């Protein structure tokens with residue numbers, strides 16, 4: 001499961017998932033970006049730290065973001081170390097095939113940090129793929145994915161994500177590898193599955209990948225809850241006196257009532273609509289919209 005902060009991590013952990021991924025998809029589902037390319041190491045570390053506070057038994061993996069491992073091996077290693085040291089992740093995930101093998105080797109065997117690979121639809125390079133497109137639909141592209149998978153295993157990955165590819169390709173890769181595969185849009189034959197949490201609980205509505213199944217509709221329940229709250233506030237049902245409120249001790253209360261009555265002339269206890277009061281005062285002080293001449297020019 002992906003998780004992005006303390007409560008989502010705690011929910012996944014309590015539900016008993018094996019692994020929690022702090023996915024860079026948080027750029028889109030938690031921060032509202034159009035894609036995952038702008039998210040930084042600092043952003044990812046911030047979220048990963050929060051996830052670590054909510055996780056007690058699941059294995060905690062964090063995505064290395066676009067640009068953090070694409071230049072040279074030393075940069076890739078130092079960013080992997082930051083994600084473990086500052087982000088409190090137990091492993092990092094990189095979107096890399098054959099060409100990322102030397103960096104993965106350096107992170108795994110140089111720094112001793114476990115790495116999850118990620119092939120198929122790699123959102124960080126979606127522009128080069130021509131958008132968020134299913135991969136491995138042609139014979140040669142399927143072969144290329146098998147080559148990538150074997151290279152990642154050789155480089156030292158302990159697992160890899162297979163994203164958006166025909167089930168047959170994912171099954172072939174899973175059968176060929178010794179390490180477990182984690183599928184998303186890759187059919188039922190991978191060793192494990194991952195989904196973006198926001199998608200499966202209905203908290204992201206910009207698009208829904210075909211591979212996603214909705215397991216809850218929390219987005220619309222959240223809107224209803226807030227609308228109900230707004231209604232309760234406007235109708236003075238909430239907060240309810242004696243239920244959601246604090247009281248002075250009875251003796252102090254009596255003294256206080258008398259005091260504000262004498263000092264300020266206020267009769268407490270009857271409800272005054274402060275908004276209406278303010279609006280009434282404002283309408284005397286300010287010219288109403290209807291009386292203002294429309295702006296020219």
Ligand SMILES: Nc1nc(=O)c2c([nH]1)NC[C@@H]1CN(c3ccc(C(=O)N[C@@H](CCC(=O)O)C(=O)O)cc3)CN21
Nearest residue numbers: 025028029123132133134196199204207208209210211
């Ligand atoms: N909310 C969310 N869910 C995800 O699964 C996800 C993200 N965000 N952001 C990062 C990547 C991007 N992903 C995506 C995004 C779009 C499609 C999508 O629309 N796919 C089309 C098929 C596209 C094609 O091949 O033509 C679909 O109908 O599923 C799939 C995966 C997966 N990841």
Ligand SMILES: CC(C)C(=O)C(=O)O
Nearest residue numbers: 002023024025161184
């Ligand atoms: C969908 C998973 C595999 C991911 O990389 C992410 O959430 O960023």
Ligand SMILES: [Mg+2]
Nearest residue numbers: 023024025063
């Ligand atoms: Mg990702």
